[in-house]
Amino acid sequence: MPELTIDIEVLRYRPETDDEPSYQTYTVPYQDDWSVLDALNHIKDHMDGSISYRWSCHMAVCGSCGMMIDDVPHLSCKTFLRDYYPNKVKLDPLANFPIERDLVVNIEGFLEKLESVKPYLIHAPDDPLNETEYLETPAELIRFKQYTMCINCLLCYSACPEFALDPDFTGPAALTLAHRYNVDARDQGTAERTRIMNTEKGVWPCMFVGACSEVCPKQVDPAAAVQQIKVASVFDWYKSLLPFQDGE
Amino acid sequence: MNRKPYIRKIPTTWWLQNGSYRAYMLREFSSPFIAIYTGVLLVGVIRLYQGPEAYDAWLTALQSPLSIGFSVIALALALCHSLSWLKLLPQVMPIQFGETKVPQAVLVGIHYAVFITVLIIAIVVIKP
Numbered sequence A: 001m002p003e004l005t006i007d008i009e010v011l012r013y014r015p016e017t018d019d020e021p022s023y024q025t026y027t028v029p030y031q032d033d034w035s036v037l038d039a040l041n042h043i044k045d046h047m048d049g050s051i052s053y054r055w056s057c058h059m060a061v062c063g064s065c066g067m068m069i070d071d072v073p074h075l076s077c078k079t080f081l082r083d084y085y086p087n088k089v090k091l092d093p094l095a096n097f098p099i100e101r102d103l104v105v106n107i108e109g110f111l112e113k114l115e116s117v118k119p120y121l122i123h124a125p126d127d128p129l130n131e132t133e134y135l136e137t138p139a140e141l142i143r144f145k146q147y148t149m150c151i152n153c154l155l156c157y158s159a160c161p162e163f164a165l166d167p168d169f170t171g172p173a174a175l176t177l178a179h180r181y182n183v184d185a186r187d188q189g190t191a192e193r194t195r196i197m198n199t200e201k202g203v204w205p206c207m208f209v210g211a212c213s214e215v216c217p218k219q220v221d222p223a224a225a226v227q228q229i230k231v232a233s234v235f236d237w238y239k240s241l242l243p244f245q246d247g248e
Numbered sequence B: 001m002n003r004k005p006y007i008r009k010i011p012t013t014w015w016l017q018n019g020s021y022r023a024y025m026l027r028e029f030s031s032p033f034i035a036i037y038t039g040v041l042l043v044g045v046i047r048l049y050q051g052p053e054a055y056d057a058w059l060t061a062l063q064s065p066l067s068i069g070f071s072v073i074a075l076a077l078a079l080c081h082s083l084s085w086l087k088l089l090p091q092v093m094p095i096q097f098g099e100t101k102v103p104q105a106v107l108v109g110i111h112y113a114v115f116i117t118v119l120i121i122a123i124v125v126i127k128p
């Protein structure tokens, strides 16, 4: 029986020679247990060593292999050729990010945003609990557990039309992580984060399209986190109108 | 190293690209119709205040083909708009009892039940 094959169309961009990206098609052996990443590794190892893409774990954990597969953001290690065969598979770098080379995008902007929302537990220096353990009950954990599952794969940014139109928008994953710490009972940094999230690049540009949650490979539901920040932020604003503020 | 990041253009038709963008645009598109319909109702209240003749004139105006056509479109869009919010509601206001989160389907179901009950009351009790 002749070997089955499938066409993989890859957007190539070599900054040293190309002015703009163009597609290149590779015909690879078809195996029904191959992920798109397996096909790319086959191309890299046996057909064209110059092709660039990111990956590491091959098990949907590291979050580095995200790309547009037939125009939908997916993890390439978690997306199988059998779901496309016998049609060709079209691969583009993650949408809405600048292309660095081939399927590799520039994520520096995201890293800055992530840092800006202070995604770590913040305690007042004089908090007596600093000397002991901070306990979190199972009921408290459930409030934010799903948000801890984010692997920073950036599929949500590729699905977000607001980020597409305004690259400075803080965006789903960074905001979700901020919310994850805000609702953590051990954290005292909500006020600091609220200042950042209430800016015009914070939560408010979000129009609740919800596409981020649909493409999330870890069921984090970033759209939910962003809307919950908006609700908290509205309460915060009303509270600021009261004559007696906290601590006075 | 030579870096020359390439930025792709967003097509003006981006909102036609997939189902969730189209649903979102439909929700936004419905807003002006709902606003205009609210305006029409407000005019009705003012006409009621002005007396029975003014109110009757408003009722007659509502029966014109143009007005009926607009109301039908506004009703359809208002339904799309409201139901899309019912679907999104559990994401905005999750409810948790102890260690259990109320499933999203239950929250949406309760809202549908309330929505339909109010609708029935409105149709049966507040008949013209």
Ligand code: FES
Pocket: A055, A056, A057, A058, A059, A060, A061, A062, A063, A064, A065, A066, A075, A076, A077, A078
């Ligand atoms: S390679 Fe790690 S998530 Fe796909």
